[in-house]
Amino acid sequence: MDFAQADALNQAIRLLSLRHRARAAALIAPLGLHPGQEALLLELDRTGPRIQAQLSEALGVEPPSVTLMARKLEASGHIRRSPAPSDRRASIVELTDSGRELAERVKEVWRGLAEETVAGLPAAAAAEIPGLLAAMTANVAPRRTGPGRARAADSGG
Amino acid sequence: MDFAQADALNQAIRLLSLRHRARAAALIAPLGLHPGQEALLLELDRTGPRIQAQLSEALGVEPPSVTLMARKLEASGHIRRSPAPSDRRASIVELTDSGRELAERVKEVWRGLAEETVAGLPAAAAAEIPGLLAAMTANVAPRRTGPGRARAADSGG
DNA sequence: CACATAAGCTTATGCGCATAAGCAATTCTC
């Protein structure tokens, strides 16, 4: 691969990231949400109550980010946090009634965003895209040694 | 498109954004760069001197972001800023010798990142990806009325 | 030419996400 191709790919990813995020932000702003929060709500809606470590894994963000996201969503009444009975370190996060309603709203705009994103593309191409993106994501994702926590493998910085 | 498909797409874009950016950050950190700065250097390397408004457009970020990025790259000696003779509001940004050397380094890691990103994908798929991403980006990009500056079309907030 | 509008840039401020560091609770190992 020559530099022009490499640059086209990296730049395309960067631009799509910025634009898609900005568009998502614009769409969920009327719901009182900032980007990132919709992902937490949707994850809870998909899977039910989760502890923060699971949310961190599912959302692809670090634990401190989950702490802050959860705190804000709790403050606005969309989620509830309670200590886990089986593990007193852990915090169970679940949707409130308000959060469930909000999640439904988010799902509507989420559908609209996806359709807007692939508008004009051949259906076959659109169907392949999530898989392609996931494959690329896996390629650049930090390596996990196994069931354990991710470790910094390089000692040299 | 049902919600599951829409969600798969949006989530895939979000995750790729996070991971690709994180990987890029890890790769350019040894060069003393933070993510975003490499884009500015590469743009100058591609096109030669630009004023900040052009960089804002090319990089897909807002003018205040360019101001800060440029200030930091100037402080580290990689770019030079000088007033444009034809328009005293504008600031011409160009690479220094140090910046040109650094851009070459960036191009190397940029190639490596792209190859890592599409590793394992069929060559045909990899070749299509930049175009697909660009099409999606165009779909979610803010509408421009024409040659003029983008305007906020909604008065209602 | 005077004035209003637009364009280029900057400062101030806020949010998301990151890493570093630290505490509390759990689990592993002997």
Place this chain on the structure above:
DNA sequence: GAGAATTGCTTATGCGCATAAGCTTATGTG
């Protein structure tokens, strides 16, 4: 069962990017 290592969460802090607001210079309009 005691100490060590791991896990879950939090606080502190920093960077990128955004919007809001303001300054300076250019440009359009009478």
